[in-house]
Amino acid sequence: MKRLMTLLLSGALFFAVVSCNDDPQPPTPAPDLVQAASAAGLTTLLAAVEAVPGLAGALLNADAITVFAPTNDAFNAALAAFGASNLAELVDAIGGPDNLETVLGFHVVPAVAFSENLNATNTVPTLSGQSLTVNRSGNTVTVIDAAGNTATVISADVEIRNGVVHVIDRVLLPELEMPEVPTPNLVEAATAANLTTLLSAVTAVDGLADALLAADAITVFAPTNDAFGAALEAFNAANLDQLVARIGGLENLQTVLGFHVVPAVAFSGDLAATNTFPTLGGQEITVTRNGNGVTVTDALGNTANVVAADVAIENGVVHVIDGVLLPELTLPNVVEAATAADLTVLLDAVTAAGLGEALLGAEAITVFAPTNDAFVDLLEALNLSSLEELIAELGAEAVTKVLTYHVVPAVAFSFDLEDGAQTVPTLAGENLTVTRTADGVTVTDAGGNTFNVIAADVAIANGVVHVIDGVVLPTLD
Structure with missing residues (x-):
């Protein structure tokens, strides 16, 4: 009895299989967004989506979406445009993870739009809260971002479970609110500019760094390390200590350093053609502006060039110069x-x-x-x-x-x-x-x-x- 039942079941199964084989095959289910992006080799896009917690899940579970998906080459072009070498640096350059989420959301329309459904010109909302302009001309579809840049759809109508993907050749940029970057103080700005000799000189004078940081308003003409190197050579000094000795000690070093500081704020755009400024060294310097070039002339008639202008600091501005300015120095007899x-x-x-x-x-x-x-x-x-x-x-x-x-x-x-x-x-x-x-x-x-x-x-x-x-x-x- 048991064997009979087994045969009956086997026969039933056979007929079922034959019956299934006689029916039309069911359609292959469409991939989800992640599967489609993986198949298309969009690895940078996938890495970017994974960098925003919960975004992949939200997109997979959305009712209906149209995704404009940038290629890896499109992301590489964005890296170059922002001076970034990898995705993490790009995220920093655009203002952090929140702005990355805005950028990615700007590529997603909360509705399904195959290319054949498009009008000649379409304004569509995105998950970022900003709109895209999508244009269709014959078989060519382009997308215009908030900055006016145009991306071209290079592979259209990739169907996914909850919508469609169009692969594009550019990363679309929405309007981004960049986080406010704190203005550095003088020491931080000099450190960032690698003005290590200047920092050592300032530190050598007791209380000078604190006085400069606490000043109400200053403009600092900050010599580069190479500028100090040239000064060492001119004074036949091997290091800062020897230079200090030759110019008459720390008191004269303070005068020299003070001669580089104007007790007011003067960005390059504020300058007249010729300017005479008092300094903390008790003597005046002459600052000349010619087009985009700015030079500074010291008490001995030596001229230094501003090589990096308008570095804003908490209490003023720094202009990096290629020479050490010398005031008139008094040595005792x-x-x-x-x-x-x-x-x-x-x-x-x-x-x-x-x-x-x-x-x-x-x-x-x-x-x-x-x-x-x-x-x-x-x-x-x-x-x-x-x-x-x-x-x-x-x-x-x-x-x-x-x-x-x-x-x-x-x-x-x-x-x-x-x-x-x-x-x-x-x-x-x-x-x-x-x-x-x-x-x-x-x-x-x-x-x-x-x-x-x-x-x-x-x-x-x-x-x-x-x-x-x-x-x-x-x-x-």
């Missing part, structure tokens, strides 16, 4: 420098020997200047109690020789010295031995006594002063 360092005994000795005018009038000098304590040590060693007793003991001529033995007739900052010992001439007619090591600079006199430079590289009008902790002595008769 040797007497002023010694006074500032409180080298009173040295000054009294120079005055007593009548050497002041000679030192002030020298073309180029390096002075190894003993401290007051250094003179006290010498007096104690000679069992003397005052400078007057020293002069009386040695005689005026010998004192003059001692003092001129501290003066080299050339300019030598500490970083100009070779590593190790070197012999240098002095105004006394005898040589000093100057030694530079990793620990600092020392000076050795004719008697083999060695003293340390305790304050180096004090720039003066005609050279440099190094303060030392001993009095060097030449050969004395």
Whole structure:
């Protein structure tokens, strides 16, 4: 019985199969949107849709849609137009994921429109809330976006389960509301422009960065790294520290940097043909505009070009320039420098020997200047109690020789010295031995006594002063 039932079922199944084979085959179901896009190789479009959470599901479940689907080449052209190298960069360039959703929605009409259903001109709504213009001329269908760009349908009427896809050769752009980009502050703008040397210089001056960030309104003429490189070369400096030393220290660096800052906002479009502006350096610069070109002339008559104009910052604007602007800089003379360092005994000795005018009038000098304590040590060693007793003991001529033995007739900052010992001439007619090591600079006199430079590289009008902790002595008769 059981076997009979099996045969009956088998026969029934056979007849059913034969019967089915005799009937017409059912139509192949249309693909869904994702399947159709995959079959057409629209991988970038699919990646873009997947980047918007929920969008693929919404499109697959929509009642009726017409999709204008850009090719991969169309997306590549959009990447190039926006300066992007991949989809993520394109999303950033158009204003983020929300705007990507708007762009993709701008390609979808919430109704089914095969090409044969189109009029010559059609205005159709899209899921973005903006309308497209679709034109048909013979077998050619084009789509015009919000920017007036025209895309051509290159493969029409790809039926999908809930509508139709038309493949197009361009990404359609709706009107987009770009998110407001925060204006950078001066430090952020300089960092973005890779003005690293300028930032190092500003940081070297205590409080300057904060003062510039807090200023009400500024225009900054910001030198490039190459501009600072040229300034280093001009001053025979290997780095920023050496440049600062040669121009007279941090106070003069502040003057130089302030000379690049105008306490008002001046975009290039605001400039007259010739403009004279005050600066935070206390001196004026001349800014000239000729067509689209802007130049800046410093106190010495040197001209720098604006190579990148109108970089807006929170409290003003930055113009990047190809040169470092130089104000008039004041360096102390040797007497002023010694006074500032409180080298009173040295000054009294120079005055007593009548050497002041000679030192002030020298073309180029390096002075190894003993401290007051250094003179006290010498007096104690000679069992003397005052400078007057020293002069009386040695005689005026010998004192003059001692003092001129501290003066080299050339300019030598500490970083100009070779590593190790070197012999240098002095105004006394005898040589000093100057030694530079990793620990600092020392000076050795004719008697083999060695003293340390305790304050180096004090720039003066005609050279440099190094303060030392001993009095060097030449050969004395």
